[in-house]
Each structure stands twice: as structure tokens, then as C-alpha cells.
Amino acid sequence: MVDDQHFAQLKDIVKLYLPEDVSVGAIVEDSNFVKELNINSANLVDIVLDVEDAFGIRLENEDMDKMQTVRDALNIIAQKLQDKN
Amino acid sequence: MLIINDIIKKLPYTNPFLFVDRINMVSANALEGCYTFKQDEFFYKGHFKEQPVTPGVILTECCAQIGLVCLGIHLLNLEELNTGDLQVALSSSEMQFLLPVFPQETVTVKSSKLFFRFNKLKCEVKMYNQRAQLVCKGVLSGMIKNNNI
Numbered sequence: 001m002v003d004d005q006h007f008a009q010l011k012d013i014v015k016l017y018l019p020e021d022v023s024v025g026a027i028v029e030d031s032n033f034v035k036e037l038n039i040n041s042a043n044l045v046d047i048v049l050d051v052e053d054a055f056g057i058r059l060e061n062e063d064m065d066k067m068q069t070v071r072d073a074l075n076i077i078a079q080k081l082q083d084k085n
Numbered sequence: 086m087l088i089i090n091d092i093i094k095k096l097p098y099t100n101p102f103l104f105v106d107r108i109n110m111v112s113a114n115a116l117e118g119c120y121t122f123k124q125d126e127f128f129y130k131g132h133f134k135e136q137p138v139t140p141g142v143i144l145t146e147c148c149a150q151i152g153l154v155c156l157g158i159h160l161l162n163l164e165e166l167n168t169g170d171l172q173v174a175l176s177s178s179e180m181q182f183l184l185p186v187f188p189q190e191t192v193t194v195k196s197s198k199l200f201f202r203f204n205k206l207k208c209e210v211k212m213y214n215q216r217a218q219l220v221c222k223g224v225l226s227g228m229i230k231n232n233n234i
Binding site: 040041042043044045046048049061064 | 227
């Protein structure tokens with residue numbers, strides 16, 4: 001189950017770091033950040049830091065390791081927000 | 086002293102592309118180091134014709150080796166016992182150049198950490214000449230990690 005609002009927020013962050021040859025339309029739940037969206041490891045860190053600010057959460061190294069796809073990111077965000085409450 | 090020697094030893098560069106002579110100070114948030122540009126550095130032959138001036142890209146490289154890589158090695162040392170090969174990559178640079186640097190000048194680079202997370206280090210760097218004038222400044226970021234993890 002994916003929260004549409006979280007997805008929209010995440011998409012707004014991810015699109016800032018897309019290479020020129022990848023369109024915003026390519027960002028779907030199944031997209032793999034590195035293999036499909038061509039985001040490099042340095043920009044993936046930028047995405048995580050922006051996600052932390054946008055959602056008021058903090059990710060750890062193991063979350064980073066698990067964050068392969070957009071769906072993984074949304075699951076981590078949902079989990080962190082739940083843990084916070 | 087041991088801490089500083091350990092950083093220098095782990096630097097993945099060698100002549101003619103090593104631009105660190107000495108580290109003056111290091112902490113978890115900042116680092117200061119020096120380099121003296123030799124009379125016969127390879128790039129002076131072509132930059133410029135018969136008028137040697139240190140190229141901006143080399144000043145940037147010097148700032149990155151001292152400000153990002155030396156500080157990054159120290160931060161990795163603080164985090165873990167590492168024995169693996171170091172992997173480094175510059176990911177962004179935004180520099181301003183204010184004064185020329187000529188052969189045989191000694192420059193001091195001061196770096197302060199903006200963040201180090203998930204192996205990405207972002208720093209504010211400033212380079213000064215012997216007269217303590219600001220030569221260049223900017224923000225650099227890069228990835229730094231040990232291969233064994």
C-alpha cells in the first residue's frame with residue numbers, strides 16, 4: 001500500500017536529481033534509483049537528506065542499504081513516521 | 086602526530102598528482118593542511134606559455150585532496166577500524182578564484198565539514214597564500230569509503 005501524498009512528495013525530491021536523459025515520468029513505484037533512474041551514489045545521499053528534512057525523519061545506514069527502489073523508500077518513510085508516533 | 090601520519094599514509098595519490106605536503110590541524114569537523122607548488126610542476130609547461138600560473142583546476146584539486154580526502158580519511162578512521170582500499174570520487178565543486186598562485190608559493194587550505202553522512206562528505210574550503218590572502222574558496226563534496234564494506 002502506497003501513500004499517494006508521500007509518493008508525490010518523494011517524486012518532487014527525486015526529480016531534482018534526475019540526469020538529463022531520464023524523464024520525470026520514469027519515476028514510478030518500481031523504479032530502481034541507481035539502475036533505472038541513473039542516480040549516482042552522491043545524489044542518492046542528497047535524496048535521503050532531502051527526504052529526512054521533508055518528512056522530519058532520520059535514516060540510518062541500514063535504511064540506505066535497503067533503499068533500492070522508490071517503493072523501498074516509501075516503505076521506509078511510512079515505517080519511520082509510524083515509529084515516530 | 087600519529088593521527089596525522091596515518092592520514093598522509095592513506096592518501097591514494099602520488100607524484101605528479103599529490104597536492105598535500107603537511108597537515109597542521111585535524112578534528113572531527115575541520116582540517117588544515119599545506120602544499121608548496123614546485124617550480125617544475127608538470128602543468129606549468131603549458132599553463133601558460135612561458136608564464137607559469139597554477140591552473141584553477143589544480144587549486145580545486147589541492148582543496149579537494151586536503152579538504153575532502155584528508156578530512157574524509159580521518160572521519161572514516163574515527164568510525165571504524167579500516168584496512169581496505171580507499172575509494173574516493175569528487176561529486177561536486179563550486180569554486181571562486183580570487184588571486185593567482187605562482188610556482189614556489191605555499192598555500193594553506195582550511196576545510197570545515199558541512200556534513201558527512203552515508204559516505205558523502207561536503208565541506209566548505211578556503212585556500213590562503215603565504216601573505217594570508219584568500220586565494221580561492223568554495224564548497225566541495227565527494228564520496229569516500231573503504232572497499233571492504
